[in-house]
Amino acid sequence: MKRYFGRKILIYLLTFFLAVTIDWMIPRFMPGDPVRNMLTRVSVNTNASAIQMMYDYYSHLFGLDMPLWQQYLSFWKSLFMGELGISVYLFPTPVKDVLLRAIPYDAFLLVPSILLSWYAGNKFGAFAARSKWLDNTISPLSYILTATPYMWLGILLAWFFGIVLGIFPIAGAYSFTMRPNLSWNFIGSVFHHWFLPFASLFLVGFGGWAIGMRNMIIYELEADYSHFLGALGAPKKLVRKYAFSNAVLPQITGLALQLGVIVAGALVTEVVFSYPGIGYLLLAAIQNQDYFLIQGCFLFIIIGVLLANFIIDIAYILVDPRTRRGMTGETA
Amino acid sequence: MSAQKKKNEFIYFSSRNPKLLAGVSIILLFLILGLIGPSLTDHDPFAYANPLGAQPPSSGYWFGTTFFGQDVFSQLVNGLRATFLVGAIGGGLGTLLGMLIGFTAGYRGGVVDEILNALTNIVLVIPTLAVLLIIAAYLEVRSIFTECLFIGLTAWPWAARAIRAQTFSLRTRDFVDLARMSGMRPLKIIFTEIAPNMMSYLLLVFILQFGGAILTAATLDFIGLGPTNAISLGMMMQYSVMWGALQLGTWWWFIPPGLAITIIVGALYSMNVGLDEVFNPKLREM
Numbered sequence: 024m025k026r027y028f029g030r031k032i033l034i035y036l037l038t039f040f041l042a043v044t045i046d047w048m049i050p051r052f053m054p055g056d057p058v059r060n061m062l063t064r065v066s067v068n069t070n071a072s073a074i075q076m077m078y079d080y081y082s083h084l085f086g087l088d089m090p091l092w093q094q095y096l097s098f099w100k101s102l103f104m105g106e107l108g109i110s111v112y113l114f115p116t117p118v119k120d121v122l123l124r125a126i127p128y129d130a131f132l133l134v135p136s137i138l139l140s141w142y143a144g145n146k147f148g149a150f151a152a153r154s155k156w157l158d159n160t161i162s163p164l165s166y167i168l169t170a171t172p173y174m175w176l177g178i179l180l181a182w183f184f185g186i187v188l189g190i191f192p193i194a195g196a197y198s199f200t201m202r203p204n205l206s207w208n209f210i211g212s213v214f215h216h217w218f219l220p221f222a223s224l225f226l227v228g229f230g231g232w233a234i235g236m237r238n239m240i241i242y243e244l245e246a247d248y249s250h251f252l253g254a255l256g257a258p259k260k261l262v263r264k265y266a267f268s269n270a271v272l273p274q275i276t277g278l279a280l281q282l283g284v285i286v287a288g289a290l291v292t293e294v295v296f297s298y299p300g301i302g303y304l305l306l307a308a309i310q311n312q313d314y315f316l317i318q319g320c321f322l323f324i325i326i327g328v329l330l331a332n333f334i335i336d337i338a339y340i341l342v343d344p345r346t347r348r349g350m351t352g353e354t355a
Numbered sequence: 356m357s358a359q360k361k362k363n364e365f366i367y368f369s370s371r372n373p374k375l376l377a378g379v380s381i382i383l384l385f386l387i388l389g390l391i392g393p394s395l396t397d398h399d400p401f402a403y404a405n406p407l408g409a410q411p412p413s414s415g416y417w418f419g420t421t422f423f424g425q426d427v428f429s430q431l432v433n434g435l436r437a438t439f440l441v442g443a444i445g446g447g448l449g450t451l452l453g454m455l456i457g458f459t460a461g462y463r464g465g466v467v468d469e470i471l472n473a474l475t476n477i478v479l480v481i482p483t484l485a486v487l488l489i490i491a492a493y494l495e496v497r498s499i500f501t502e503c504l505f506i507g508l509t510a511w512p513w514a515a516r517a518i519r520a521q522t523f524s525l526r527t528r529d530f531v532d533l534a535r536m537s538g539m540r541p542l543k544i545i546f547t548e549i550a551p552n553m554m555s556y557l558l559l560v561f562i563l564q565f566g567g568a569i570l571t572a573a574t575l576d577f578i579g580l581g582p583t584n585a586i587s588l589g590m591m592m593q594y595s596v597m598w599g600a601l602q603l604g605t606w607w608w609f610i611p612p613g614l615a616i617t618i619i620v621g622a623l624y625s626m627n628v629g630l631d632e633v634f635n636p637k638l639r640e641m
Contacts (some may be wrong), residue, residue, distance in 0.1 A: 175613025
């Protein structure tokens with residue numbers, strides 16, 4: 024178990040190192056001049072000396088006036104001090120504060136949709152396997168759901184439930200007429216605005232998990248141990264139970280592998296519903312060429328995914344006894 | 356079993372697999388639409404053709420027009436070209452890189468495997484889209500080809516992992532040992548002994564990479580980091596949301612692009628399941 028954890032943590036540290044390096048490298052080695060680029064967008068002032076001053080200021084902020092290795096070291100230093108620069112689009116708020124304000128919305132959207140779609144997808148997938156008519160209805164439906172681009176399902180739900188039926192709001196995290204407070208009215212509004220983005224993330228995820236579990240459990244039911252158990256006269260329910268506990272392991276690994284895709288899905292879903300999470304910020308940052316904010320979003324997404332991966336690893340150890348006893352359960 | 360007989364068997368089971376046939380026909384249909392579609396319409400995808408603005412489908416504009424009076428049909432068929440390009444080039448590149456790394460790691464083993472495996476695991480954990488968007492954000496001019504390139508360069512890890520595992524199980528087989536003893540070079544062993552034995556597997560990997568590249572491109576385009584000189588299905592959806600197609604109820608603007616992607620990717624999945632049944636006798640429904 025120590026070895027398993029050690030390897031995993033090493034991989035995560037290397038990943039973080041690589042990600043930060045990419046984050047540092049791209050603005051510096053891409054063709055074009057990001058600072059000049061940013062200023063042409065921002066400055067309405069055509070006074071040349073003022074632009075030069077801003078240019079110098081931002082070059083200094085990026086640290087572009089130092090030798091490369093020094094730039095790299097100071098990038099790490101400021102990262103550990105929690106300095107991610109100042110947002111241009113929401114000037115003068117520091118990028119860190121902008122992102123910290125958005126995080127709760129992301130967590131509120133992502134955690135329930137990931138967990139519930141995983142749980143429900145696995146349950147339904149296991150249920151559908153080897154039952155003729157369920158398999159013929161749930162499986163095709165799941166394939167269609169998992170082939171749907173996240174934003175399109177979001178757009179469809181927003182249009183149908185928000186505009187045609189008019190029963191759900193399609194923008195913001197709570198009613199524009201309210202200020203955040205601890206009243207039932209406000210909490211109701213928050214859930215009302217949360218439901219559609221949650222539903223679109225849930226549905227796409229559900230399809231993928233249901234298919235995965237269906238295929239896995241068929242494979243497990245064909246395995247020798249299942250046949251043997253059946254031959255011993257064990258009830259079908261028990262055989263399925265054992266098959267399920269084996270089939271769920273690859274699904275946990277699958278969850279770790281899918282995280283990047285799910286996060287990407289959440290980003291575009293937030294754009295559709297103007298939901299004030301990182302995805303929505305990112306769109307604004309791109310449209311305003313706010314490079315500090317883009318880089319900050321990048322780092323926050325990476326850190327979030329790494330943390331989630333780590334949590335999944337712990338869950339895997341709890342579920343799979345082989346990893347605990349030093350046998351190789353999952354290849355690290 | 357002779358190669359000839361095996362080939363016949365493949366054709367026999369392929370032509371009787373409804374999932375495979377349906378998938379292939381749908382893909383071909385959209386491919387033809389993308390190829391000949393643009394010559395069926397006189398309107399440039401970006402031209403403000405209809406002075407009346409957003410209008411529902413009519414005989415003049417088959418799929419209606421956007422808020423700016425652009426022809427949705429023209430945008431859709433031109434966007435389909437971009438979609439197939441991204442799938443073929445991006446997915447193809449992802450598959451090739453996956454093969455390169457998977458074969459090398461699986462066949463060589465040892466330290467090479469350790470290093471490549473660590474690299475694969477690292478790139479596997481990094482959310483692809485985050486990397487793509489930070490690259491795309493700094494590129495002032497983006498073409499479909501740069502999009503394909505970057506998608507391919509980030510999509511290979513799971514393919515490499517899967518191919519490595521397969522290669523691992525094949526390289527200890529007798530016929531590979533025999534080839535090695537007869538003095539065949541490693542590269543030749545990989546291409547003449549190992550790869551043909553997992554051809555079916557590689558085909559499935561390519562199909563999934565194809566679909567994945569399409570979905571990734573749609574996501575990038577939707578965030579506003581699509582090609583700067585072309586139209587794509589993801590960009591159509593982005594414009595429709597940005598210019599209030601939802602609030603105005605101009606459904607003909609945002610339904611076709613998403614529906615096209617869903618059907619294409621769905622058809623790819625269907626092909627995948629069908630091919631799996633053709634190659635794997637255990638899965639056939641008889």
